[in-house]
Amino acid sequence: MGSDVQSQNVRRVLIDGIGVGIASAAAPYLPVFLTRLGADNFAIGLLTSMPALAGLIFAVPLGQFLARQRNIVPWYSLSRFLVVLCYTLTGLVPFFVTDYAVLMILLIWALATIPQTIVNVGFTVVMAGVAGPEGRFYLMSRRWSSLGITSAIVVAVAGIVLDRIVFPLNFQIVFIALSMGGLLSLYFSRRIELPPQPAPPQTAEPSRLARLYGWQRAMRQHPKFVETVSSQFIYRFGLAFAIPLFPLYYVRELNATDEQIGFIATVGGAVLLGAYFFWARVTKKRGIRFALLTTTAALAFYPIIMAFTQQIEIVIALAGLAGIFAAGIDLVLFDMVVSSYPQDQAATFVGIQQTTVYLATFIAPLVATTLATNIGIPQALIVAGAIRLVGFAAFVLFGRA
Secondary structure (H helix, E strand, C coil), rough: CCHHHHHHHHHHHHHHHHHHHHHHHHHHHHHHHHHCCCCHHHHHEEEEEEHHHHHHHHHHHHHHHHCCCCCCCCHHHHHHHHHHHHHHHHHHHHCCCCCCCHHHHHHHHHHHHHHHHHHHHHEEEHHHHHHCCCCCHHHHHHHHHHHHHHHHHHHHHHHHHHCCCCCCCHHHHHHHHHCCCCHHHHHCCCCCCCCCCCCCCCCCCCCHHHHHHHHHHHHHHHHHHHHHHHHHHHHHHHHHHHHCCCHHHEEEEEECHHHHHHHHHHHHHHHHEEEEEEEEHHHHHHHHHHHHHHCCCCCCHHHHHCCCCCCCCHHHHHHHHHHHHHHHHHHHHHHHCCCCCCHHHHHHHHHHHHHHHHHHHHHHHHHHHHHHHHHHHHHHHHHHHHHHHHHHHHHHCCCCC
């Protein structure tokens, strides 16, 4: 791939990121919209957990399907557009349906999990093909920065708009308008040029049972990996546990306006831009273990403190602090997993680790919202913090190496 083509590809990836940033600014408002439409706690948990269930079911077969395609770019690009299009469909639902609007929107996003899984699988392949082995950090740091800045600005503007138009028309206009970012993403991402993928070797695919036996053998041979993934599973369960509870807490406990909720999301996302670089320097100077224990301990107390907070200004400040520590967790957990298995068996161990992530992010939101219905949202947030503290204790116990 020539340097001219590669430089054009980098430009297309960065503009695609801006389009995705515009469209993804609608994401923080989707559970808020459903809550204001009258969705119960379990429905919000279902919205959060459906992508993980789709990953468990479809990631492997869709990955095999994409591996057989000579050009993966059209599948990646169109799938991204279909996911974004769901915001348009969400905005249109109240025009045609009133009594079953929540159910229809959940159905739309259930169907969206299939193209979203294609995007998740295809993203790594496309970005690696564009960047090459030497340019991954350059490309991804700039893509995430442009995406993050765009999303942070648009989320704040959307919150202001939402507070100035009557419900539900405000959400309908915002969702339909922001989904136009998908057109920008589609136009530039479909023009990415990659060399044809080599055809995969014609080997018989192992059965699900055979794959499980292989995973079992691998885990017996590498106890460090088992300890690492077990600790991460507990902590990720606590992370996912709180995800559907926060928008419920903002709307039902704090009675926050949409503008205030938008500002919370903006602050939480904006701090990530500098926090990744901060934690990269911290880990280099103080080591992975210091960063691991600092970030996991701090973020464990976040939902607990939130449960006792009634002032929006303090909630916004907490969101900013949580964003700083969340960036560190992203970095150290990735490094821990990669360093815990032999690199010549990466595909097997990544498959095991990704399955545990899907399980945690599927089960935890459903348990959290069910518990919140029975004991209250603040109390469920405290449980989320307690689970994270258990995960932190596991890191202290198993993370000495």
